[in-house]
């Protein structure tokens with residue numbers, strides 16, 4: 001399944017306008033001084049995240065983007081007009097890459113974020129600028145500098161409805177693979193997942209939602225500890241957060257601690273993340289007896305969030321979890 005919407009575009013910034021060669025003409029002054037003005041700067045090409053857009057499809061037809069060139073300088077020391085910038089609007093979540101090396105040049109996550117895709121050329125200096133004590137009448141001016149010119153690859157990442165957050169090894173990838181066709185790598189060591197994985201979760205009646213498995217968050221993630229920082233940016237775009245906590249292989253205190261550390265990391269990255277609808281999945285309950293499950297659920301109730309006791313491995317209670325998440329996504333009062 002292809003989750004990525006892609007387009008290759010060519011951007012060309014405006015050229016700088018040439019400087020002007022001119023001499024003043026005045027009555028009774030046979031040889032006036034040089035008065036050629038500078039050329040104008042070429043316009044930049046800027047790529048901007050626009051929340052009104054949600055696909056890169058329009059770029060399949062329109063692939064070349066050229067900003068205006070600067071105008072030539074004029075006599076009487078008049079500067080040429082600068083070319084206007086060209087703004088290309090793309091949906092938030094667009095990653096801009098170098099098509100040859102695949103290097104990521106920008107990742108426009110938030111509405112309004114911009115990337116300078118091609119820089120306009122500087123205008124050339126007019127001959128008035130080249131006057132020196134020994135050269136009073138320069139007969140030359142600079143040409144404008146050409147604007148930058150390059151190909152860019154645009155890739156749009158699908159926005160997930162649900163983002164799975166939690167410490168390493170909690171079972172986030174196991175959960176994603178249990179409920180979708182996604183096949184993320186699963187292993188019993190921390191940081192198995194190093195890039196977000198997306199899966200489409202199908203519910204009865206042709207309903208579906210997109211779930212993202214985000215690399216494990218540990219204390220300090222918001223400062224770049226572990227792998228979480230880049231991915232925290234992507235959580236900003238998910239509608240609902242599901243904390244996945246290992247309640248089966250560790251003491252209850254440690255499980256509560258996992259939740260609090262994760263929540264603190266989210267808050268330190270951006271307090272508004274905690275305004276999203278959230279729920280808690282207590283995972284690995286196949287390793288607990290009934291009493292243990294009840295104890296865990298009641299301990300987590302104090303956070304005031306919906307709590308689901310599940311086993312990603314045996315698929316226990318996954319249906320109830322998914323139904324709960326689906327209604328959170330579609331409840332009218334949620335903030336995105």
Ligand SMILES: Nc1nc2c(ncn2[C@@H]2O[C@H](COP(=O)(O)OP(=O)(O)OP(=O)(O)O)[C@@H](O)[C@H]2O)c(=O)[nH]1
Nearest residue numbers: 168169170171172173174187191192193216312313
């Ligand atoms: N018993 C049991 N083990 C589970 C369950 N879910 C996951 N595991 C195991 O827990 C380990 C970690 O699972 P992952 O799904 O890789 O965990 P993760 O949260 O994606 O971890 P990172 O990618 O490292 O952040 C694996 O050995 C899984 O088999 C469960 O419900 N029950």
Ligand SMILES: [Mg+2]
Nearest residue numbers: 172173192193
């Ligand atoms: Mg994982």
